[in-house]
Amino acid sequence: MIHITLPDGSVQQVEAGMTAAELASKISSRLGKEALAVKIDGVPRDLSTTLEHDCSVEILTFHSKVGAEIYRHSTSHLMAQAVQELFPGTKIAIGPAIEDGFYYDFEVGQPFTPEDLERIEQKMAELVEADLPYTRKELSKEEAIADFGSRGEKYKVEILQELPDGERISEYQQGTFVDLCRGPHIPSTGKIRAFKLLTIAGAYWRGDERNPMLQRIYGTSFPSKSALTQHLDRLEEAKRRDHRKLGKELDLFSIHQDAGAGLIYWHPKGAMLRRVVEDFWKDVHLERGYELVTIPHIAHSSLWRTSGHYDFYRDNMYTLSIDDDEYVLKPMNCPGHILIYQTQIRSYRDLPIRYAELGTVYRYERSGTLHGMLRVRGFTQDDAHIFCTPEQVFDEIVGVLNLTEYMLKAFGFDRYEVELSVRDPQHPEKYAGSDENWELAEQALIKALQHKGLSYTRMEGEAVFYGPKIDTKLIDALGRGWQGPTTQFDFNLPGRFDVNYIGEDGKKHHVYMIHRTVLGSMERFIGALIEHYAGAFPLWLAPVQIKILPIGLRHSDYAANVAAQLQKAKFRVELDTHDEKISQKIRIAQREQVPYMVIIGDKEFANHTLSLRHRRKGDLGSLTMEQLIRQLSDEEV
Template identity: 55%
Template sequence: MDENNKIKVTLPDGGVREYPAGIALMDIAKDISPRLAREALVAKVNGQLTDLARPLERDAAVAFLTFEDEEGKQVYRHSTAHVMAQACQKLFPGVKFAIGPAIADGFYYDFDTTEPFTTDDLGVIEKEMEAIIKADLPFERFEYTRPDALDLFGKAGQDYKVELIEDLPVDAPLSVYRQGDFTDLCMGPHVPSTGRLKSVKLLNVAGAYWRGSEKNKMLQRIYGTSFPKKSMLDEYLFRIEEAKRRDHRKLGAELELFSIQDEGPGFPFFHPKGMILRNELEKFWREEHAKRGYSEIRTPIILSRSLWERSGHWDHYRENMYFTKIDEGDYAVKPMNCPGGIIVYKSKLHSYRELPIRMAELGLVHRHELSGALHGMMRVRCFTQDDAHIYMLPSQVKDEIIGVINLDEDIYKVFGFPYHVELSTKPEKAMGSDEIWEMATNALRDALETRGIDYKVNEGDGAFYGPKIDFHLRDTLGRTWQCGTIQLDFVMPEIFDLNYVGEDGQKHRPVMIHRTIFGSLERFIGILTEHFAGAFPAWLAPVQARVIPITGRHAAYAQEVTDSLSGKGIRVEIDTRNEKINYKIREAQAQKIPYMLVVGDKEAENKTVAVRQRAKGDLGAMPLADFEAMLLEEISTKSY
């Protein structure tokens, strides 16, 4: 290290420190703070993730990342995947290694083994991982030439690593990481040593095709997770168990809401109670849109090939579409509603005085998904998009975007969803010029900043016809779900030659917004089912109250109560079965019914009901009229 050659390190707070050139990043962390040195997992040097052992040779902006940072978590878990692979190397001689990345909330590694892993193996692998962690082995990085790397992994019989190397460009830099006796092809970076890893849990084992192709060999994939504290791991494992309890597929069957049948994989069936839930959501959606000047339309499910060619879907989205022939012509089942909505707009000439025109559609769309990607109501092959398309003057763009943002906020608030926002920019496969994309992206950015909304930028993740704002909802378990989207489109109006007559009597081009709020009605119902664990707010609950007579002689008054509630528009059931009262209460509780009304001699004599609330338990007796007023108020205010 040259003590006379100084470099400047700029820290995230803007502070600048001088160090000798060649100083290790870990030593800089130690100089800043002993605590930072203990907690830092990796450094970010001029925006590039870098091992803490690496020397710094020139001036740079440096940030140190801990487990609190998302990229720090990924490095932590990717390093844990390497430890798991090392454990498998020792326990299962001859195992071949594929890839082992960090994923959301954990990591996995794919292995080629002669015998499949069992759940019992996971505990044994965990114990070996604990020994490797206790040994505190350093993660060491080595640069290799292509021939040397091929020789290294070829001699070790690691065919998958050889294939990965052969697929890289000839001049691509190759790095190898080693901890103890385990060596892996890896770009890195990694935590300084295995001792930095603390609480580890292997979750399950599954099959996975090499490189995701069913043409390739099926490998064994072990999933796991890791945290720096046991309390954090325990909390995560609790959330996993809670997620299983809330699984919408399980609750959908138990509560008789919806199902997926073998006769229609990926095509949901709604049962009577599920239709009540769905209809309430649609009613709410229609009311909110009517307040804001939307007109509802409906467009056909099947439209001609020429339309999809013009819209660009035939070239850009064809692999996700279904096709048919009618009268020898090619047709497609719509994967999106926008082309149909555009045809409605074009059915007459519009004046600038009419704009903005807001057209909303609960449109059924079909998209081809691989069978392995299907997941209950969350990933299906047909679903209802709560679409809307807004046609506006260029001068109205900002106000209309803000109006949609406000509508999203108002609707999500009703369900108690906090959210964060992401802005997605031009993808590699896109229609339209760079200038149009820049104009559209800046308009979305301007609207977000005017509203004072923090957002994350997703470079290259926009739709093929325009940039977009996405709303990611956070449920009660802390999971996020992308639902609402606002896409600003200057391209489709050009492609479809959309016009309006301006003040000057000439034709001009409108600007278009595509937007959803629920995203997919089916998926949103799945999300709500898990968010509320099936215990929907009273306004959404398929059954809002169940009347339970104590014995058969109380059935007449129970029917009187039922008729009164039903007459007020309350969804009510009566349970007159010859069963014990506690059994009937437990069953109503299991069905997540918001209110149970027990009636016996005293209630019949006083015209009252003994009220049990799903979450609060016994609320005592109250006059029937008072209960009706209380429940109707809860329903009308959409209290949750």
């Protein structure tokens, strides 16, 4: 008999050789039906795995993140089988699970069509009915290369050739389909209850423009048709909220390929929205002891060699030549802030010093990864760097987390998720600094998170080269996560630049440095705001807060006077003087998502009043100017 420890701490005593599937059914019949895979001592395995010794076991269902990924990865194999059976000669590349779905890349003779997706779905349904088992086979690297080579699967062979010699390779097969895969997978195709193929896209092999263009099919799958329907409804709502679509409809921004991909052109209304966000950001930072600074957009490459960016970040940087010297379009603001700090001798009594800047930076991104305002090549970080003593580190990190929480809630993001990004211990060459410093920095961040009572996910290998970081994903109205605020502990740059202060002992000591953003970047954050509110911003954020709509030309002078009074009261106002019917003017204002409309006709002109209309609530009745200003001022607070 062996002892199996379950996630709740309870222990099951079972016969050695029992499979994980049998254990799941022994625990409960429902768990046996819902089980997809298993974790044994923390390692995901197939349900067919036998339990041979004392161990911890977690039965994975779709309700767990790993279980959902395994389910969807198995669906990608199902789709690939359908494709190869329908389109003989198709070569397979990779087919991972992604957030809420999966994709698979294919080399196929002709591009897929929407009609092809319907045929592939039908074939997938047939394969589900066949209830084909997913079976695992292990073999040597040489055997795997020979196997996939005989099938003409050149992309799989390329992957295999890069693996270390002597490594055991695993294949998975269901029916006629064989794939190189680490696994695990669900027991059989019959477990897949509901799926939908969504879109077709082109994708370069390994994301490199120099490689062949493949056909990528995106899809999703769920354990029930009702869950799939709910997800598809969310996708439709997401399309309605797409910031690229709304950005054009609301005249907020544009991107011009002839001027350069990944560069945002802010239109007047978009620039006004950005100004409101930035002004609020500056006011809050000044209230919390930050000092505003501004640095140039370029710097000599020697600065980036000192910082380490030139060695660790070179592929993401733009360089230019000036008078035969190499300069860099800044990818970061931190070296510039360090230079400002070093213009004076600093005492421990001066610390902490908090420099903040809405600093525009430039980073290379592959053209295939660019996405509206969310993934760009030029963006403005709401950046800040805190220089402090070791004794001040904890309070400063907690202060950053408090500020992050305040800022997100101010913009309507009440939910967020936290990740702790740490280095990959298997690849120390990717990081600067000693093991001792990395441990100290990581523990400082953990201590602050624990003090705040924040749960977090540990992200191995996601740290930046100079230190660990806390990433905060804000959750929008559709429950989607957006990467935004980040807090990074840095022990590397102070040493590289010899950034110091005079301590109580009269000696020089290196400062501790905290890098942080509390929004992320203006581009990504405003893109998230657009989608979160579906373009219908609250009054305090709306680029145009009030639109004045005179019914006829004879009301224009009074309307202009109303607009002037509201502007004097610091409201953002637009006057519609077009010779259109009032119903058409109202429709336009509502389409533009203007929060309030003030309608002026004969009655309003005669009584010196205003007729107020809300974009969603409709007619709100008649008010005086004083009443309107008081009502709107109360709403802005």
